[in-house]
Amino acid sequence: MGFGKYGLFIWVMSTMCLIKFSLQFDPIDNYLVDCGSPKNSSVGDRDFLADTSDHHFLSDPEQASVSTANSQPISSTYGSSLYTTARVFNRTSNYTFPVNQHGRHFIRLHFFPFALDGETYNLNDLIPATALTVELPRNHHNLMTQALETVARVNMGNQTVSPENDTLWRFWNSDGHFITQNNFVKYVKNISSVKYTAGGPTRDIAPLSVYGTATKLDTEFSPGALLNMTWTFNVDPEFSYLVRFHFCDIIEHPPSQLVLNIYLNSMSVAKDLNLGERMSNVWGAPYYLDAVTRLSGKNMLNVSIGTSLALGAYPESILNGLEIMKISNSKGNLYEVDTGTKSSASRSKQKVWVVAALAGGAVFIVVVLGCLFFIIRRRNRRKSLIVKQSMQQSLSPNMDTDGNAMFSRSKIGYRFPLIAVHEATDKFSESLVIGIGGFGKVYKGVLSDGTQVAVKRGAPQSHQGLAEFQTEVEMLSQFRHRHLVSLIGYCDERNEMIIIYEYMENGTLKNHLYGSDLPKLNWRQRLEICIGSARGLHYLHTSSSKAIIHRDVKSANILLDENMMAKVADFGLSKNGPELDQTHVSTAVKGSFGYLDPEYMTRQQLTEKSDVYSFGVVMFEILCGRPVIDPSRPRGMVNLVEWVREWRKRGELEKVFDPFLVGKMKTESLEKFVEIAEKCLAEQSVDRPTMGDVLWNLEFALQLEGIEVKRRETENDSSTGELESGAGEGSVGDFVGVSMSRVFSEMVKGEKHEMR
Structure with missing residues (x-):
């Protein structure tokens, strides 16, 4: 899609304004620290404080500080004084800073390699000379x-x-x-x-x-x-x-x-x-x-x-x-192969490439001009097409009761005619019902091309009405991810509210844990289902500038395909998370009893950590194989979370395990799993981990079980896609179009410190 008449000019000016704004930004909490330096230093108009005991930043200031023995100046781009000292840690240490303004804070870590003086600090044991x-x-x-x-x-x-x-x-x-x-x-x-x-x-x-x-x-x-x-x-x-x-x-x-x-x-x-x-x-x-x-x-x-x-x-x-x-090779490089001195044949090839590059440049200019001509022509044709579609839309039943369009035009491709839904479900035959929820009944259906689907039909008396229906369609049409149930389409003819999903062969996680005669899940399967669900939620939380908060995470909303791979479903209550300068979204409490974040219930303040709390409850469900709330049990056992915590305090946690799992779990893996769940269930959201941390620790628990975690870098799945908003910039494996927080999570995966 090309720029409008003034699009390029507006984009350039906006970028320049953003750069100017960032240069003038002066936060309340502004700490600049020169690690390893015995005294304060200045870089341009910025003053860096030494991390000595005088400023009380470093928990263990006796850790060795080192300086480069090489006095050659470093590029002025980095600041010569800042990159000539460093702090070397040979045990766990913390930097602690008092914070005056609550919210998100930007942290920049500076690294610069230099040769160490062996007399200053002896690293010969860790790195041999x-x-x-x-x-x-x-x-x-x-x-x-x-x-x-x-x-x-x-x-x-x-x-x-x-x-x-x-x-x-x-x-x-x-x-x-x-x-x-x-x-x-x-x-x-x-x-x-x-x-x-x-x-x-x-x-x-x-x-x-x-x-x-x-x-x-x-x-x-x-x-x-x-x-x-x-x-x-x-x-x-x-x-x-x-x-x-x-x-x-x-x-x-x-x-x-x-x-x-x-x-x-x-x-x-x-x-x-x-x-x-x-x-x-x-x-x-x-x-x-x-x-x-x-x-x-x-x-x-x-x-x-x-x-x-x-x-x-x-x-x-x-x-x-x-x-x-x-x-590193002779170029000081760890990624680019050092090919050594170029031969005469290589130099000849280089000349050929120069000529080819010039020719390619000329071809590129011709192609660009052709593309511009094509874009202008296509835009003119699109205008006429929009006018024609608008006329057709005025006759379409895709309207709410006030005559307003129910969905944006980008969703028209997902819209199914009611007759196609009738054919797929044999006119909503009761023999095809595979589930019943607050929204209505769910039917198994088969489309005309043979694709199996799940069809959720809103009941007229449903307490989940038009708003939830619109929210779910809008949310599901924005993303594709291997651990989120995919939207096939929707139908809103004749006051119907119908959503069509991919069919999940093995139903809900809840039915595999209790309340049915389905085969029991072993510990490995339960860990992998937890990991898959965590990946889906982590994607929701990090895939765009504002997190998408699911708001109804529970075992009934985690579905399993024919390979027992988990996918998060039911986005009718989902909501966009807070802006970058906000800590939460104030909203009415919605969700399922037993899974609700206590902080959200008391303060009506919704964050991504509300999903984390609900996920912790699901983890206890998976461990114990029983409902979250079970009124048929004796007093003290009705609430799952309270029951588990009580036996945990007594040191007899094995009494709450699903009997099917007893003796079939490694102690290290089990302890890690329980530790993660307990941290998810912290009363205060600030004390809970992110879904990225939960995901990493669950994968670690699976490794402790002696099972290799399949690396996401090798999982190329056709179901992954990117947000229609264009927030993403590419994909690797499970994740597409994710924010920098996701990139950071992946970078540290191999060497990440365990969640504290």
Whole structure:
């Protein structure tokens, strides 16, 4: 769609005004901090405060501060003084600022890499100055002047290590899905045997949870065999990689008998490595080994630990942890492949490309002129078409009782004639009823092209009337997402209020939890349904400039398709969230009893956190397999949330579990699930997590169950689309057209601190 006559001029002026406004913006809460600096500094007309103990910003000001030993000036774009100091954290610390104005605040974090003076702060343990290169000729690779990017951080023993169990808040993934042949390996755990020794690795190198678990050769399966254990990782070719091997002999045999062969892509890193000798013959003492390898033309890195019979050793192999870091190339780049010096052939190709670019530019100009001509002609034709449609619309029954258009013209494509709905439902045959709700009955239907649909028909006496009908159609027609039920169409002829959805084969989540004879859901299915529902709600909350608040999140409004994938449904009560400068929307209380946010009920203040509270109630439903409100139960058990909290206080939470789940859940996964639900159910909305945080922690709970979470980056689904308002700028997997809060959520997923 092209600009109007003055569209381009208005757009340019609006942008300039916005830039000017942002430059003049002077917030009440305006904190500028120079991290690691011993004194205050100035950058232009901005004054930055040092984060020393004088200003009480940093909870632990004794953390090391460092400055660059290189006095060469940094680009004035960044400010030379601001980017010459930094604060290095080797334990959990917080910056705390008093806030005078409630609402949204903009936070900018500044980063700039520089070489550290080894005498100022010793990082040689965490980042080795040099490492042995696994290639010919062998040499030592200087790492202190290069950037590193974490590719994988893996804990052996098929045990995940959460950030709260690591002194540097790192997440260690379990190795189960990286190992290529797990039928002859064995996972062992013996944390009590780990002994950190003077001069050896510290807890900052790797925590007890890493050195205390291991993957080893199953000697019972293959006694005396000379075998390798191999883990495979996806990497980018044409880069070098730092690989750190973590070892700790936690197996009860003399350490001198543990001798290993270590390989990276079949190239030897260490042959006949006497692990006992490297551990000073102290059983349970940690040890690590660093190596660098370069991958040319390969996108897979194989790490192998093999047995050795040297020194009379018993054929045993073991690995406790592994870290893989991509190393920046000669350009200082971690993403663009360094192709090296260009050959004469390459330069000739470059000339060809220059000529091609010039020719392409000329073609582009011709195409642009042609497009402008086409746009102008199309606009003129559209004007005449609109006039014709307006005349037709005046004769259409798509009007409310006052003669006003019920929906915007963009929704006309979704409108079905009543005769088509009658054909699809056999004139609303009672034999096709699949559900009854406050709006009316829901029928299973089949369109003329064979598509199965669900048809929701508003009853004349329904307390959910025209407003909810219009809201649901308007909301559903704006978005497409794999975890939101899709709108097929609607019908409003002859005072009918009919909405047509995609058909969900397995009905509601509620019916699978209680009140029906449907098969029970196992714990994995319940976790995946929670994750799918959270993804749908997170999309609603972040997909446009203003959040869309569902306002009726409950198990009856979570539907399951033929693959048991969850989709959030029923948007009749949905409402746009607050503006950027507001904290809430004041509105009458609507929703379902038992799921309502107590803060919303008492103050009539609606936020995205109201959906979070309702979702926490659903999580307890999923855990317990019973209704939220059950008057048939004894006093004290009627309200699900209160009942669960009471048994939680007593330390007997297992008494509330769905009996079908007892003994079928891993403790770590269960505890994480309950922790998330309780945080969702905080009395004050400010104490509740966002749906993005809930989603991340649910995926973590699924990983703790020993199940790999399917990465959204690989889920290309035709049902995803973008908001018709044009708020989005592209799509990756589940999400389309999301705001920066969604992008941030995805960026930190691999290394995000666990929700506190």
